[in-house]
Amino acid sequence: MKTAIVWFRRDLRTADNPALCKALERCERVIPLYIHSPDEEAPWQPGEASNWWLHHSLQSLDRDLQRLGSKLIVRQGSSKQILESLAHQSGAEEIHWNRLYEPVVIARDSAIKSHLRSAGFHCQSHNAALLFEPWEILTKTATPYKVFTAFWKACQAKRHIPQPCPAPTALPPVDLSLNEAGIDNLDLLPKIPWHGKLSAYWKPGEASAQNTLMLFIREGIHSYESDRDIPEKPGTSHLSPHLHFGEIGPRQIQWALFHNMHDDWMKQEPNLFRFLAEIGWREFAHHLLYHFPHTTEQPLNRRFQWMTWDNSDQAMLNLESWKQGKTGIPIVDAGMRELWETGMMHNRVRMIVASLLCKNLAIHWHQGARWFWNTLLDADLASNTLGCQWTAGSGADAAPYFRIFNPVRQGERFDPQGIYIRRWIPELAHLANRHIHTPWLSDMAADYPDPIVDLGVSRKQALERWDILRAIPPAAITPEA
Numbered sequence: 001m002k003t004a005i006v007w008f009r010r011d012l013r014t015a016d017n018p019a020l021c022k023a024l025e026r027c028e029r030v031i032p033l034y035i036h037s038p039d040e041e042a043p044w045q046p047g048e049a050s051n052w053w054l055h056h057s058l059q060s061l062d063r064d065l066q067r068l069g070s071k072l073i074v075r076q077g078s079s080k081q082i083l084e085s086l087a088h089q090s091g092a093e094e095i096h097w098n099r100l101y102e103p104v105v106i107a108r109d110s111a112i113k114s115h116l117r118s119a120g121f122h123c124q125s126h127n128a129a130l131l132f133e134p135w136e137i138l139t140k141t142a143t144p145y146k147v148f149t150a151f152w153k154a155c156q157a158k159r160h161i162p163q164p165c166p167a168p169t170a171l172p173p174v175d176l177s178l179n180e181a182g183i184d185n186l187d188l189l190p191k192i193p194w195h196g197k198l199s200a201y202w203k204p205g206e207a208s209a210q211n212t213l214m215l216f217i218r219e220g221i222h223s224y225e226s227d228r229d230i231p232e233k234p235g236t237s238h239l240s241p242h243l244h245f246g247e248i249g250p251r252q253i254q255w256a257l258f259h260n261m262h263d264d265w266m267k268q269e270p271n272l273f274r275f276l277a278e279i280g281w282r283e284f285a286h287h288l289l290y291h292f293p294h295t296t297e298q299p300l301n302r303r304f305q306w307m308t309w310d311n312s313d314q315a316m317l318n319l320e321s322w323k324q325g326k327t328g329i330p331i332v333d334a335g336m337r338e339l340w341e342t343g344m345m346h347n348r349v350r351m352i353v354a355s356l357l358c359k360n361l362a363i364h365w366h367q368g369a370r371w372f373w374n375t376l377l378d379a380d381l382a383s384n385t386l387g388c389q390w391t392a393g394s395g396a397d398a399a400p401y402f403r404i405f406n407p408v409r410q411g412e413r414f415d416p417q418g419i420y421i422r423r424w425i426p427e428l429a430h431l432a433n434r435h436i437h438t439p440w441l442s443d444m445a446a447d448y449p450d451p452i453v454d455l456g457v458s459r460k461q462a463l464e465r466w467d468i469l470r471a472i473p474p475a476a477i478t479p480e481a
Helices: 018-026 048-067 079-090 103-118 148-158 193-200 206-219 221-227 240-244 250-260 265-291 302-306 313-324 330-342 347-360 365-375 381-392 407-414 419-424 455-470
Strands: 003-008 029-036 073-076 094-098 122-126
Touching (some): 003 018, 018 029, 018 094, 018 122, 029 048, 029 079, 048 206, 073 079, 148 265, 206 221, 206 240, 206 250, 302 455, 313 330, 313 347, 330 347, 330 365, 330 407, 330 419, 347 381, 347 455, 365 381
Parallel strands (some): 003 029, 029 073, 094 122
16 A cells, blocks of 8 residues: 655646646556645745635645545644655655745755655656646747747647546545644735635635636637727736646636637637737746746846836835825826725736836835735746746847836726726715826815825836946847856
8 A cells, every 4th residue: 555645735626637637547556746835936925815725725635635535634843754654654655745946945846856856765756737838839940939929839839738637536534643743824915804805706715716717618718809908808817826826727717718618619719819819928927037047036127137126215105106006196096095905906007006106116026025915815936937037138039128118108098987996995986087098187176195106207218227228238248148
């Protein structure tokens, strides 16, 4: 009777879980284990919003495992020590887990795998999070991609995606004495109960992820191309936090799309493949993080090492106004308030608020990345890094620095009736449409702040910073790490 430990991390599901499938294939007994060790992910330990989701996702996984006859064993402390001690305590001969791709986690997992194998255990990692491993997709010269279109074309050329393995119908029981820390003892919920409102918008867990996907297939995919940029509409899939915590995987999404579309799905081809391209951007983010791990802190484009950022006292006051949704620029403030209320922000609005921070306010993208990291339910290091560097102009496939979003024009284009703005900024609800994006031109917006920055002047200053940056001779630029 062989025993295996399945180390759950951000793969909190029973279906399409390669580590669980392989453990059940090779062993008669399986011990599902979660280890709480956030300090091992420093300096990017999960933020408060992520911890709220994790708490409820772990509870959901534990309920699912109990329905199958098992139980989630929860422990806190050193991952290496806990895995080894639990293996000895339970008589486990094998340890399986699904891979993660953050630089410090890769280093930790590699060290753990080497140690456990040297101690005589069969230790194996698997791919549950991506369609393709970051090292599988390379250019013809065996170098990583930096342009999304070429990267995604190379992914599509591979085509073959393994069929998701089904969830087990039953699991062997586990010794409950192995459990040392209940989920409630992990103190994942913030001390200040601001998070109570999140449950009105989200339900973590594998079943909820599947329901969200099927709802999107029934009601969202057919208008995805046109609705995804309209913040007032539920035009996106809302799957990103479920994906981040591994309650659903990209293989499951792709298979569901191709096997649950109606007979006329070919008519929806632009919507279908536009959505799959968004899955591709997630793959691209992990590709970049794996090959350029320094980009969580440093610009991919080394020219931006010379960028001048504003660290003045006034800039820090502006940063606080940005965080609180009090910049005086409606579409920006609506997005920041949506984030604080729901733990999420519409994808189009994310670009607008990040552009204002980096380009109009000249505040380093690190500041935005850290705020998003703490407040986004789908805070993902790969996607967060790609998005912030893309907006700042310093990353792969980046928006050129001289491309500066005008938040007024963006609001007028994507929220022309001000429906999104009125929802999140009720003090502007009474304004006429002609003033909803420029309340400072109205005498009816006394309860709303004036803009903290002149958009025209700050745009000119941003272009001047770019001119200085562009003039730096190549010899003065540090090569890529």
